[in-house]
Amino acid sequence: MVVRALSNGKEGTDRREAFIPITCMHCEHETPCVSVCPQQAVEFDKSTGIVMQMPQRCLGCRYCMTACPYHARYFNWWDPQWPPGMEKSLNPGVSVRMRGVVEKCNLCHSRYHDALQKAAAAGKKEIDVADYVPACVEACPTGAIQFGDLADPKDPATIAAKSPDAFRLLEAIGTEPKIHYKTTQAWIRALADRQSDRPTEAPHV
Amino acid sequence: MSETALVDRRWIERGAERASTMRFLLWLFPWVCLLLLGVYAAGLCFYYGLNQTNMDNRFAFGLWIFLDLTVIALGAGAFFTGFLVYILKQQDLKPVLNSAVVIGLTCYSGAVAVLMVDVGQPLRAWFTFWYPNTHSMLTEVTFCISCYLLVLVLEYIPVLVKNRQLRRVPSFLVFEHQAHKLVPVLAGVGAFLSFFHQGSLGGLYGVLRGRPFAYRQGFMIWPSTFFLFILSAIAVGPSFLMLVVATAEKITGQKLVDFRVYRKLGFISGVMLAIYVAAKAIDTYVWLNVTSPSMGFGPWDYYSYWPLSSTFLFTATVPLGLLPAILFIVPRTARHRGLLLLAAALTCCGVALNRFVMTVQTLALPTLPFDPFLKYTPSWQEVATFGAVVAYGVIVYSLSYRYLPMFEATKGE
């Protein structure tokens, strides 16, 4: 996930700024990265709607990175290096890949697995939505990120996503992203909908 | 003559005029240095990783991919000349056929070598063959290029075996005699494979829904860039072949082929180029007025950044596309060797620019509305690695010219 800073371009008291986290949109329709991977290392899971990346099969050709319009994929240009001893404090549920492969948000798949195991232990087929919370949702101190089941119309996240203030990035391309943004600020909406004449300066990724 | 020179002379075709051993070694020396520098740079990339380059998460493809595409297009002369000679029976192009095969072999093997450096995990290269994703253009490219490299090696072997000393081994000469009859089959298969991979290299960008600058509609699963890349490759192949042979003539001081061959290559190049320019013009019109706006992107999204204004598009089409086509086709200009070679050089530049636009420009242009236009400068490791490919091509061609009967004109008396 990368958090981008936006501004309305004005100065002084008229200046407005906002932060927009960009992560993998888990595109529903004709997912760009799925069709282009030459090794079938990217898979779209129909049951969860999650676009999964298999770094073990990734060749590192980076074609999926050129395909992704949201720049949500990251290549490991370096081998991960930890100060000595730090590896003991890493989360064992999340593996760290070596250099030369592409990674992206997988909606904390290890947590999904934990929720599945918990449901299986309780003899249930479906997971309890409350058991599956991605790390970014859990970490956000202001609760700016909501996570839920888009297929369930009663889910609070789904209701928020369907509100008139909600929008998605690059809708016209037709990838049907699952990440929705909600704002009452017209300037953010205008910016996101490509109505402005010039793009705003944003930090280099 | 010294002992070394005597031994060297024995490997050269009887009666063929070649530079002295010393002069040849002096010629090779800088190219070998460049090759070694490139191998070192590639070694750094293998050892330390791709952080040795200036590519990043926004510029995932850089100099290597752009030059790979260019070099593969330039090497298209191999399949197209073979197709013209063996399938369409254009025998007057036979003198340059061996050159075309050598150029093709070095272009493709060089491009594959650079691709191995470019991917993050080269040892996993076989995964594409074992887990192929048939929806991906890159799978198609991988399969085709691997097969075609095999074809080029098999086409090169009969040329190699005709070396004065190697032909003395009876099994080599007999094999060459037998294999010679089957070269038309190889030429046909090579043309089929080349057609697809040249196209798929264009298709790589044409299918990118996430990059409206590159995305094109097309015919069935193939975007228009598939067909445009084939046309431009066929147009530039004979041009590059002409340039290489002319350069060889200049450097060796010998007349290697009749001027008629140049004119024929130029005419073929010109016609294909003219068709390409027309097709590209139609495609650009459709793209700018229909495809791109339907995705929310208009021309102002592409051409308002310096230096990539509409002059880029104009340059690619007119001075580097239409002008050489005219020079090639109009008899008054085609009669002049200098103008013919100028047209060939312009065509090569035009195709390089086209590949640049489809790779580097596609990535430089922002897709997200708040993204800036990006710039990228290749690192010295990237430039050096590609310098090695150029050096490799020059060395292989020089060795082939010196020791093998590449052109019938220099054989015997």
Next chain:
Amino acid sequence: MFPWIDGFHWTPTHIIFLSLFGAALSAILATAAWGLWRTLGDFRKHLAAATCWRENFGELPAVEKRCRHELAGRLPSRQCDHAFDCRTCPNYDKFAALPANVPASRAGVSYSDNLLYHRGHTWVRGDWDGTFAIGLDEFAKHLVGSPESVKLPEVCDEVESEGIAWTMIKNGHKIRVRSPLAGTVISTGGPDSDFYLKILPHSQPNLRHLLKGPEVAGWLAAEVDRLQMQMSKGKATLADGGTMMPDLMDAEPGSDWDAILESTFIDR
């Protein structure tokens, strides 16, 4: 790749795609395999030497492919299109019936009317016991002089027609001498002997491709002319006519012996 592997999905396009590639790859490998198979076949049928010979002959310059009948004065000018193999030439009988027109004195180097000559400068003599002796002709002997070493085949080895009979080393040049006949080696000789090889053909051999009588004079005269041209390259021209001096390789070490030896022994 296999159907049970997790995360891999087979679709109909896989079948089409892999079939097309399978077909292309099969065609390529089949081509290579066919070439190898035919090559092996040529070796098994003892046709390898003949194939190599035809390949080499095809690349000779026109001036070295003159038909024997032209050299004998029977025809004004004709280039051999049969790799010097008169045994299978359809025009042989027609041309051989024409009168020869070469004086014996023109040769420039001695030869014998009792011997048959091969265009690779060996002679053939049929002996009473059905064997054939093969030796180096005077032209070749004058050229080479005393070779530093000679590598002959072993007794009971097979030689093939137009194959390599023996090799000689002189002044650092490796000379490969062609065999005019096919057969088994019965005995070996050398430069100090009357012959180099004695061979026993498998069946009664066809000797039509060997030169005899006045043809030899015409051919040798042409060979001496060629030799003079090749030796005088870059130097003052030697006078026409006259006889060939012996030990030329020692006498004129500066000449292009690679080219001269290749032309003489028809070995590229």
